[in-house]
Amino acid sequence: MTYIKKPAVRHPGSQRNEVGLTRHDYEGSMSTLCAGCGHDSVTAAITRAFFELSIEPYRVAKLSGIGCSAKTPTYFLGEAHGLNAVHGRMPSVTTGASAANRDLVCIGISGDGDSLSIGLGQLSHGLRRNVNMLYVLENNGVYGLTKGQFSASADVGSKAKGGKVNIQPPIDPVLLALNLGATFVARSFSGDKEQLVPLLKAGLAHKGLALIDVISPCVTFNDHEGSTKSYLYTRQQRQDVAPIDFVPLRSEIETQIEGGSVRHVRMHDGSIVRIRKIDGAHDTSDRAAAYGYVQERQAAGEVLTGLFFLDETSVDMHDRHGTTDVPLSQLPFGSLCPGSEALTELQKELR
Amino acid sequence: MTYIKKPAVRHPGSQRNEVGLTRHDYEGSMSTLCAGCGHDSVTAAITRAFFELSIEPYRVAKLSGIGCSAKTPTYFLGEAHGLNAVHGRMPSVTTGASAANRDLVCIGISGDGDSLSIGLGQLSHGLRRNVNMLYVLENNGVYGLTKGQFSASADVGSKAKGGKVNIQPPIDPVLLALNLGATFVARSFSGDKEQLVPLLKAGLAHKGLALIDVISPCVTFNDHEGSTKSYLYTRQQRQDVAPIDFVPLRSEIETQIEGGSVRHVRMHDGSIVRIRKIDGAHDTSDRAAAYGYVQERQAAGEVLTGLFFLDETSVDMHDRHGTTDVPLSQLPFGSLCPGSEALTELQKELR
Amino acid sequence: MREPTVDRTNDFAFKIATVNGTGSASANGLIMQAIFRMGIPISGKNLFPSNIQGMPTWYEIRVNREGYTARTPRFDLMIAMNPATYARDIAEVCSGGWVVHDSSWPLGEDMGREDISFLGIPLGQMCVEQFTGSRERILMKNIAYVGALAALIDVDTDVVRTMMEEKFSRKPALVKSNYRALELGYDYAKDNFECPLPIRLEPMSATDDSIIIDGNMAAALGCVYAGATVGAWYPITPSTSLMDSFVQFCERFRVDPETGKKNFFIAQAEDELSAAGIIIGAGWAGARAFTPTSGPGISLMSEFIGFAYYAEIPTVFFNVQRTGPSTGMPTRTQQGDLLLTAYASHGDTKHIVLFPADPAECFSLSVAAFDLADRFQTPVFVLSDLDIGMNDWVSPRLEWDDAYRPDRGKVLGPAELENIENFYRYVDSDGDGIAARTLPGTHPKGSYFTRGSGHDQFGVYTEDGPQYQEVVDRIARKIQSSAMAAPAPLFDLQNESAAAPVGLVTVGGCDGAVREALALLRAEGQELDYMRIRAFPFAPAVSEFLESHEKCYVIEQNRDGQLRTMLALETGVPAERLVAILDYGGTPLSADTITRVLSRSPGDQPAGPPLVEVRS
Amino acid sequence: MREPTVDRTNDFAFKIATVNGTGSASANGLIMQAIFRMGIPISGKNLFPSNIQGMPTWYEIRVNREGYTARTPRFDLMIAMNPATYARDIAEVCSGGWVVHDSSWPLGEDMGREDISFLGIPLGQMCVEQFTGSRERILMKNIAYVGALAALIDVDTDVVRTMMEEKFSRKPALVKSNYRALELGYDYAKDNFECPLPIRLEPMSATDDSIIIDGNMAAALGCVYAGATVGAWYPITPSTSLMDSFVQFCERFRVDPETGKKNFFIAQAEDELSAAGIIIGAGWAGARAFTPTSGPGISLMSEFIGFAYYAEIPTVFFNVQRTGPSTGMPTRTQQGDLLLTAYASHGDTKHIVLFPADPAECFSLSVAAFDLADRFQTPVFVLSDLDIGMNDWVSPRLEWDDAYRPDRGKVLGPAELENIENFYRYVDSDGDGIAARTLPGTHPKGSYFTRGSGHDQFGVYTEDGPQYQEVVDRIARKIQSSAMAAPAPLFDLQNESAAAPVGLVTVGGCDGAVREALALLRAEGQELDYMRIRAFPFAPAVSEFLESHEKCYVIEQNRDGQLRTMLALETGVPAERLVAILDYGGTPLSADTITRVLSRSPGDQPAGPPLVEVRS
Numbered sequence A, B: 001m002t003y004i005k006k007p008a009v010r011h012p013g014s015q016r017n018e019v020g021l022t023r024h025d026y027e028g029s030m031s032t033l034c035a036g037c038g039h040d041s042v043t044a045a046i047t048r049a050f051f052e053l054s055i056e057p058y059r060v061a062k063l064s065g066i067g068c069s070a071k072t073p074t075y076f077l078g079e080a081h082g083l084n085a086v087h088g089r090m091p092s093v094t095t096g097a098s099a100a101n102r103d104l105v106c107i108g109i110s111g112d113g114d115s116l117s118i119g120l121g122q123l124s125h126g127l128r129r130n131v132n133m134l135y136v137l138e139n140n141g142v143y144g145l146t147k148g149q150f151s152a153s154a155d156v157g158s159k160a161k162g163g164k165v166n167i168q169p170p171i172d173p174v175l176l177a178l179n180l181g182a183t184f185v186a187r188s189f190s191g192d193k194e195q196l197v198p199l200l201k202a203g204l205a206h207k208g209l210a211l212i213d214v215i216s217p218c219v220t221f222n223d224h225e226g227s228t229k230s231y232l233y234t235r236q237q238r239q240d241v242a243p244i245d246f247v248p249l250r251s252e253i254e255t256q257i258e259g260g261s262v263r264h265v266r267m268h269d270g271s272i273v274r275i276r277k278i279d280g281a282h283d284t285s286d287r288a289a290a291y292g293y294v295q296e297r298q299a300a301g302e303v304l305t306g307l308f309f310l311d312e313t314s315v316d317m318h319d320r321h322g323t324t325d326v327p328l329s330q331l332p333f334g335s336l337c338p339g340s341e342a343l344t345e346l347q348k349e350l351r
Numbered sequence C, D: 001m002r003e004p005t006v007d008r009t010n011d012f013a014f015k016i017a018t019v020n021g022t023g024s025a026s027a028n029g030l031i032m033q034a035i036f037r038m039g040i041p042i043s044g045k046n047l048f049p050s051n052i053q054g055m056p057t058w059y060e061i062r063v064n065r066e067g068y069t070a071r072t073p074r075f076d077l078m079i080a081m082n083p084a085t086y087a088r089d090i091a092e093v094c095s096g097g098w099v100v101h102d103s104s105w106p107l108g109e110d111m112g113r114e115d116i117s118f119l120g121i122p123l124g125q126m127c128v129e130q131f132t133g134s135r136e137r138i139l140m141k142n143i144a145y146v147g148a149l150a151a152l153i154d155v156d157t158d159v160v161r162t163m164m165e166e167k168f169s170r171k172p173a174l175v176k177s178n179y180r181a182l183e184l185g186y187d188y189a190k191d192n193f194e195c196p197l198p199i200r201l202e203p204m205s206a207t208d209d210s211i212i213i214d215g216n217m218a219a220a221l222g223c224v225y226a227g228a229t230v231g232a233w234y235p236i237t238p239s240t241s242l243m244d245s246f247v248q249f250c251e252r253f254r255v256d257p258e259t260g261k262k263n264f265f266i267a268q269a270e271d272e273l274s275a276a277g278i279i280i281g282a283g284w285a286g287a288r289a290f291t292p293t294s295g296p297g298i299s300l301m302s303e304f305i306g307f308a309y310y311a312e313i314p315t316v317f318f319n320v321q322r323t324g325p326s327t328g329m330p331t332r333t334q335q336g337d338l339l340l341t342a343y344a345s346h347g348d349t350k351h352i353v354l355f356p357a358d359p360a361e362c363f364s365l366s367v368a369a370f371d372l373a374d375r376f377q378t379p380v381f382v383l384s385d386l387d388i389g390m391n392d393w394v395s396p397r398l399e400w401d402d403a404y405r406p407d408r409g410k411v412l413g414p415a416e417l418e419n420i421e422n423f424y425r426y427v428d429s430d431g432d433g434i435a436a437r438t439l440p441g442t443h444p445k446g447s448y449f450t451r452g453s454g455h456d457q458f459g460v461y462t463e464d465g466p467q468y469q470e471v472v473d474r475i476a477r478k479i480q481s482s483a484m485a486a487p488a489p490l491f492d493l494q495n496e497s498a499a500a501p502v503g504l505v506t507v508g509g510c511d512g513a514v515r516e517a518l519a520l521l522r523a524e525g526q527e528l529d530y531m532r533i534r535a536f537p538f539a540p541a542v543s544e545f546l547e548s549h550e551k552c553y554v555i556e557q558n559r560d561g562q563l564r565t566m567l568a569l570e571t572g573v574p575a576e577r578l579v580a581i582l583d584y585g586g587t588p589l590s591a592d593t594i595t596r597v598l599s600r601s602p603g604d605q606p607a608g609p610p611l612v613e614v615r616s
């Protein structure tokens, strides 16, 4: 079923997508984050990605844990069901929601504290299960909401606002995900919508868990010099690998292709991801190469962004499990309850 | 202080180590594991490693979580304090014990369920903290104690006793540890004392967290064909990388060196690890190379064992933190309590 | 000493002491099943170690023609197959009783027990002679003691042989060796002892309408029949077999025969926190979802439980209790998690808890749990225990009413949403304390934001006291009102018209032992009423019972009298009128524990281990 | 309406409504501190959002010459700086009161409040004229309202200026602009309004021996003075500042001046489970170790808490409570975790809990907590809350007795071990329920195995009922016996010789409000006794108090009457004699809540928000 909202007033000039909705229909309530917070840029990119993909908001389930980042699902897709779980446990709740209704378009938003400290186990095992979801990790190197302690993604030597210096080696979610068998691994920067929006769209089209690590500076606690998660550092040290275009199923494939070698990857829903190779060095289908490349550039002080790895043969949680096509939550009771006769039969064996 | 136990009866011929103890003094109570369980072989190797290093048992703290593997600390070093924590939480308790008393020789025993499922976060963050401990992961691909469910290290397609087939990609603790910045990463096989004992000794001498992943077959639930954690598979598919000798501080360095290229690594306590390179391909000081090599051989179906990575510059938790040299638990109260005068002074600022 | 004149036919108990992992479990099951098939009321209690191989293990069987099959600690016969526990096993035999032991190698002593008879059988030696290979020899020794037992107490060997044929229908060689081993023991006993002993069996027809089932299997069946589609778990004794059974039933009943696709989803989670998260997500998205666990799991799930309570998400938790605290004794039973489960999580919380007494109730209360969870939009706990969950029980055949339809509670679907102005998640429009919910993915008008942080009745984030209170006050009313909808307490009253002076109150698996004690005490002339509580929050009938009795004995299996605590707390009945009889050593309750306290002729009562604590 | 004849000097309350993250917090602190330095009893309550920037925030100040400084919901003056909350802020002003607002842009309305006076000051406009850059303009607007307030209520501007000099001693430019902003507001008010208002300040000397401190800082200081060396934590509001303070104190007092080496170890753990594990490991190895957390953390630590209880490992947990359940309102206060903390974890457990009422007790009870933990070898909880922990309190100067030596309990060192035959961990040799422990790494004879699984008194693994019971029974006795060693309840009795008919009972931070209500009610002629409980398990004096009063009102800040529950449960006093007065909207308790229920002339009582619930 498709419900198309028909707003009373049509803003002149407000563009409509294939399901007749405007960008405004993909917004949520007003952000209460700090002015300039990277997370708000991610929200804007998410809004645009859903709009451009013409996904009806009510088909979406947006989930998060606790943190500034975790607050953002209220700021987009006001007409989608949302859920703020407890801290660090978004992956398991999303697993359950997706288990119950495989038709849900699941997007999970998390922070680096939420995903790499308290939630490291859930992120890792969510990746292993290959839950069909887009996992956006809004990575700022600190616990924003509790006022700026180091998170597990803070770099060694990075300074907190109070002057404390981090002494623990960081966890890079991209390397971790590659290590744990993730089927879609990318990184972007909150400030770069041109890169982020297509990545989000590709992630939504991916069947399985698409992890996008988004460097999203915390202007209040971690946007000073010496922080590798600052606007400045990211702008200076960023290196793009394999930029992509995303062509939704229903769009005509544009004929004009930009220079450089381009690879087309067909997603499960039929849409196309076009991966442009900058220097021919990176092959998004080679997990080991992706790991090596990210690690190498990191050692050189660069922040590599782009799509690192995409498993075109990804089999998601439900398909691995062999779940039926109808969402479990919608199966009629008759198809679930074996009934009294079966019970009688069964009990013959219990004597 | 050193307490040397003087047994009443001297078994003729029972060899004594530098602190005058026999192998028997390093034993614990009788194992209650299944006959043939890989974990018992690990116990025997641990007993030997401590004996050969002449560490007085009472200086050791042996900790574990819950599982068949977690039971083993009762089977060695009967004169050491031991602790069975709750399931999956050995790393944090060991962190605390080591925090309180940095002189303790800490050994933590865990299983693949204990460390890679429920305890994945604790293992990972214990690694990041570089707690000064030897971490032995007795890896059998199953939950032994709860009767053979797949653990997170079970390979895709491996069959459980009941016939169920695993569909989740495995976590390799070696790759994970390399990824997370571990300072000592090795793998061995419970059946190979010649390799395991020197690795254990090197791990004990390492300052920081030494992770040894020991393939330790579960004869009851996971030693059949098709299990990559079986005796058979491991024996057939094993490939040694960089075998080592370990020369404790107090031993004379043997002059006779076996063929092949040998690298000497001096540990923090002055003892020496001699790393023999088989094919010259592996450099134990190169984390990225170690990762790549393990991953490559794994893809070829081989189980690589040996010492993969050793950070000679490892700075352990206490040194990073700058903790005082005297164990905190032994500091006199006078050095801890600022006293009434300081309180009066301080309170002048609180007006 | 037992009086010799008492007829012990179909009224005795025996115990089999063996070593874990040697195949004795299936031999013991064979005995249990054979006696069951002979139509005699029977129970089997497996006291197994938290170990895979090599540690002592026991199996206790009680037959009772009147149907009292709660555990008894008094054994007429011991099959003492484990040298390591020989001394303590011998000590447990009643005066006048018998010991069967393996005389292949001399155990030497009678342990000072001249009041019991020792029946030595060279089981090991016979098996060495008759069988080859250590594996077969060990396994067949078990069957040989079954044979001896058959001769000694008149187990129908035809029944046993039939069972062997059924079990090994595809392995005729195995049937043959089993036959042979059975005969070995049987013949030796017949030839050397006066068979049968006074404790002996005689066929009845008391179990014709019964089955053998454990509570975990029955609970799993309840989940299947209630239409649960999502299960998540992390293995933990003694709950593991609940999910194992669910898997098996789903593979049998829930796989599309054509496509092979599955009408269910099961996740072996990485830990209990994740298992809780999965079922909460599934409940939120509209599936009936559950997790089986035990005490440590509930502790770990505590944060999530509070979330589901406050965000009002239906979920079902099975807590198959084991002996606590902490890791405790994982293979021993207890009722130690009553308080925890009722009030789990920080802040003001209170949960619906159901207390099955046996496998049949594990089945029916599972179904009730899903209905209550959906109706009251809250976590519901089914509090079973190791004894109920893992031991084989003779149970009346389970019944199913095909007219049953799940109560999914107030869920607004697309059609309803189409017709309303606005949907507000936490507005209680009809005053019953329950607000309607919607499922994600169904309709644009149904969207709302679910949160464990402060929210007002519209579901909007709030830090405002009165708005916050409006919601938590309604939730408190809602949970309290469940008391009228949940399974009512069951009573056995001396007299319908007037209350007896004393009441016995219990919960869960204590039922059998308390009913047996009740009969014994009433036979002594005592006037007693009985109430078994089946749900928390307590129904008004619970307070009424407590108030109408001068004194109530609250019988439960924990150290601190947790049920008594909850009763005092929630009903306001003065605690001094509630006397706790506590048994918490880890074994299933026996009637002795109660009669030792309450019998007027305690001299007649057998002395027992100091397992009972009376507190008032 | 306030009677105009009443002298309001040093007896009034005002509230400042601003926006989070705009620098108002330090301006408000300035006011609080200045009035404190004027020697006047004062309290400041910060009602801040769970947000970093942009949401409404309030600061409430009450001055009271008699020292009653519990929160009051009746404000004589509102400094209404936040347009977003203007309407509701105005509504909170008492009849006859005043509103200071920024008249730079018209807010238009008086919100129908003709009974109050509006004092418009063009704060924004003045700051735009006088300062440059938006940052400075925003910050200085805060100082400008401080200036206006100084004129209106007679804050001593010299005191304020001195504080500015102290604060910005290294940034003279800042001192200058602060001076200027202060004058801007001050002069405008002097020039345009009749200053001072009837609500005004007059220097006193009531705070000369006092300090300003929050409970978290005081608790941290307690940890330092008690000799705690290991702290582990995971950040969570409102406990975070406890560890922040501990870090600061350690860096000041615990760093070797020569080597720079640290006599402490602090771990920011990856989550609360790990924090609990770390302090358990440290406690086991002989350090005094603690973790600060809040409700969700305790839920997550539940499994570990049961482990420490059963394995008998000393540890100290600070639970700085916030409004539950679940994430609840993280920046609002509550006493919602009493039950959870007292009985945390599965199985039979019971824990020692201490209840500080204010920062001074946060200091002293922290020290007591470490002593009790060591002596009873068990987790001890210090149950503070957001109001105590994070608000600035005027506190009597903290005292320290240099003769204090930590009670490390029964720990056998090398010398003792050398001289004994055998060491057995859980043998209670002197009958006090406490067995001696040893520390790892000290002596070969001291070794034992610590486990959360079943163990006998020798520390050996067991699955045997009586052996298991011996240990858990002793633990129960041990915990119960702590009641005599823990901080005793405090009383304020009408009459030492005979009990009053009615008692007021409370716990923790309710103290101030209840004492104020007590004075008011006694002034009405009511006979009332007062008891404040400071520890659980309850001392015999607690039961005695309850028993000797016909009726007790139990005043606490949660929905379900958790203290009342625990009292009924543990003392056996009939619940009907305990009437709960409950306030759980998230703000600190005020005396009104109590007098509204208990005053004989309730007509005189101001109507308040429906924050109070009376349950019996």
Ligand SMILES: Cc1ncc(C[n+]2csc(CCOP(=O)(O)OP(=O)(O)O)c2C)c(N)n1
Binding pocket: A066, A067, A068, A069, A070, A087, A110, A111, A112, A113, A114, A115, A138, A140, A142, A143, A144, A145, A146, A151, A218, D234, D235, D236, D237, D272, D296, D297, D300, D327
């Ligand atoms: C169980 C629990 N522990 C701690 C907290 C406190 N807490 C809230 S958010 C947060 C960290 C947030 O960091 P991150 O996930 O990086 O999000 P950010 O605010 O930086 O976007 C913490 C520790 C909590 N809410 N629950």
Ligand SMILES: Cc1ncc(C[n+]2csc(CCOP(=O)(O)OP(=O)(O)O)c2C)c(N)n1
Binding pocket: B066, B067, B068, B069, B070, B087, B110, B111, B112, B113, B114, B115, B138, B140, B142, B143, B144, B145, B146, B151, B218, C234, C235, C236, C237, C272, C296, C297, C300, C327
């Ligand atoms: C909180 C909790 N959950 C579950 C269990 C049950 N449990 C005990 S051991 C174990 C798994 C053990 O597997 P592993 O660590 O691989 O050890 P192994 O027995 O294979 O050596 C589980 C799930 C438990 N003790 N505690």
Ligand code: SF4
Binding pocket: A032, A033, A034, A036, A037, A038, A039, A068, A069, A140, A144, A145, A217, A218, A219, A220, A221, D052, D053
């Ligand atoms: S504190 Fe940091 S992460 Fe949080 S809203 Fe502000 S800028 Fe964003």
Ligand code: SF4
Binding pocket: B032, B033, B034, B036, B037, B038, B039, B068, B069, B140, B144, B145, B217, B218, B219, B220, B221, C052, C053
């Ligand atoms: S079950 Fe497996 S892991 Fe456990 S003791 Fe037996 S062989 Fe070892």
Ligand SMILES: [Mg+2]
Binding pocket: A111, A112, A113, A138, A139, A140, A141, A142, A143, A144, A151
């Ligand atoms: Mg962050």
Ligand SMILES: [Mg+2]
Binding pocket: B111, B112, B113, B138, B139, B140, B141, B142, B143, B144, B151
């Ligand atoms: Mg294992």
